[in-house]
Amino acid sequence: MSDEAQDNKQAPNITRRRFLTALVTVSGVAVAGTIAVPMVKSLDPTAAAAALATTTIDLSPIEPGMQMVALWQEKPVIVVNRTPEMLASLDEAEQKGILKDPHCNIPQQPPYCKNKYRSRVAEWYVGIKICNHLCCIPHYRPKKASVAPWWLGGFHCPCHGSMYDLSARVIKGSPAPHNMAVPEYDIDVEKKSVVVTNMYPLAHLC
């Protein structure tokens, strides 16, 4: 504010000015907000991206003990057909106490997958094959002792050595913080198909 402009004039009403400045500032910020919010929202996934959201995977070619990877929303989704002996290894891992989150308390999976199989149907594991640590793609290592002498079968990440069991639960000593994420999906064992519908919103991908 300039003093020169006020020579030989009565002093300005400072309180009134401050009050009006506050009103203009608040409403000005609101105006800026109404422009800024849609601008940021326009960078959200588009309706076109949402339309491509589901992927159907045919289970019939996957033999017991084998796995298959499908691309879903630019992400690898792994489907594993687990044998009874592979399912037994899950209990073994729990008993040995090598898992960071054996009971899946961190919501890395939809509620219907909050069990030791981390799946809707025990035999079929469906999950996003992305390591929780820094987004690498872990290798599928089902054979016992294939990674270390104590290895029960699971996933091993080539980047920083994160380890997971056959339900993709993270093993202690890995840099990865959580179990691998499981998306929302529907499975029909009769028709041998899985429909991956959505990312589970609470799950942390990497």
Add this chain to the structure above:
Amino acid sequence: MSFKTWFVKRSPLPEMWREHMAEYYAPKNFNIFYYAGSLLLLMVVLQFLSGFLVLAHYIPSVRDAYDSVYGIMYDVHYGWLMQYMHVDGVSLIFVLLYIHMARGMLYGSYRAPRELVWVIGYTIYLAFMAEAFFGYILPYSNLSYWAGTVITSLFKSIPFIGEWVTTLVRGGSGMSGDTLDRFMALHVTVVFMVIVGLIVFHILYLHKVGSNNPDGLEIKANKGPDGHPVDAIPFHPYYSVKDLFGFGVWLFIFAAIIFYAPTVHHIFLERTMSTPANPLKSLPDVTPPWYLSPFYAMLRAIPNKNGGIILMVVAVVFPFILPWLDRNPVISTRYRPITRIMLIIFFANFLMLAYLGEQPPLPKYFILERVGAVIYVAFFILLPFVSKFEPTRTPPARVRFRAH
């Protein structure tokens, strides 16, 4: 040491603030036309933001460009808002540019010592024309295709190197994906950066010589005891709060257009933008957007291809030399009734040419187009003589100003 002193020691910003805002003294008698300048700045910022956000979803290819542009309208959250802001913003920028230039001509803002402010400003206007042209090629609608074909073919009239220049601009013998690629590159980098750079220079050159005013008086000739012109006030806070009010009114108009009449009777967004490019089907009549149509009308006024192009180029170039055509010691047309009448005829004629340029090429319009072209050119040719000999009224000693 407080943060403020630490910062002030290292930053040029406080000094720039003083020089261009708090201690930039501007005449106190600006009228409504003077809002256009600051509104143009606001619009350029909004155009940049909405442009960035539509670019984020745009695919520059012959196959995908049109669908990607409509993907913004239909599939992107608030994509319609970004698109309409960007499309309607162009027309509103030209509305403001014409108001801004008309104001400069009415009050003699191009006169010494502000010739370079005018020349830079007029260059900005031409750069905006190029920017708008490249912009409306990008959706690759049928209008884009044919407007691009017609406008780039104008380069063929350049003597000797015409064919070469045309091929260079198009990246081939006709419009193609390569044309789209280079027009997008020009639209978002070179031309845009030229506009921003020139705007900075426009303001710096203006602040070096000081603002003109509706009375055309040199306010620095009458300084008070404090060393500042008595008829001037600091830009901040007086004009900054005034412009804030202007921003509000203008955004209200802008929002009303976007929310309730985004195509403005298909003047701001032409119907032929809504059909994809079709090289087999030319438009019923290729007319440019309204802001370019006066020059297009003059192009059509002469029944000879090169003659028309020469007239159009002359019409575009003439305003550059305006500062040197006006030879009257009195600056503002407030005190030069004859020039003022000439100017008003000139403006009305410009609007008439804009209207004619939008019409289909029918013989009944040719006569008017020629009359319009003659009036346009005659203004510039007559101005040196009229300004030299016209009777003037004596401007007052101080600017005319009524306290609010």
Add this chain to the structure above:
Amino acid sequence: MKKYVVWAGMALGLLASAPGAFADNGPKMMAPHYTYNAKTIIAGAKLFATDCMACHSIKFMRYEFLTNDLGMSKADVHKYIMLPTGSNYKGNMVSAMPTDMAHKWFGLPPPDLSQIVRYKSQNWVYTYLLSFYLDPQRPSGWNNHVFPNVAMPDVLALHSGFVNEQGKVLRAGDESPQQFKEQVSDIVAFLRFVSDPSVVQRHDAGPWVLGLLALFIIFAYFLKKEYWRDVK
């Protein structure tokens, strides 16, 4: 102040005169009669799905927009609109007709109608749909006053009745002319919506945004006035 009004008047006059300038040679355009609301548009959408979508796509539209913007229930969209089985509720509203078949049948594929109202105007679409007549010279057996030698046959003829070039009714339709015009108006209303579905969001948000700006204008005006009391 008076001169500003004059300026504004001149500018408005220019704006208003421009659209009327494109003189169309051909039959006089008629305007559809409808109230532009969700009910009309949904009625039009149902008619469009039954009568038009076998051939014409509206590829920029998605089925879900009918729910999101117009409040049509997802079940209704499945029942009345998604007639071709296997289409995706979130997917684009495209016709099931294969393009090569379209070439064979009509010589060219039926145009996409997403932007038809923007491109041609709603009066054009309305008048076009009411301007078919029997013409034995044409391969399809039909011709049109608005679009001479159009490839499209009059798919609505069973409703409107068969007329010859002079407008003489050769066989009455199953709907009265009044009823038929109302239905065509609904289709036009739907196509107008399809040309710019943002109209719902725009008209919802408009008053709030303008209200906020009005508030800002009032505050800024008083602030400006307060500061300018200094300037004498």
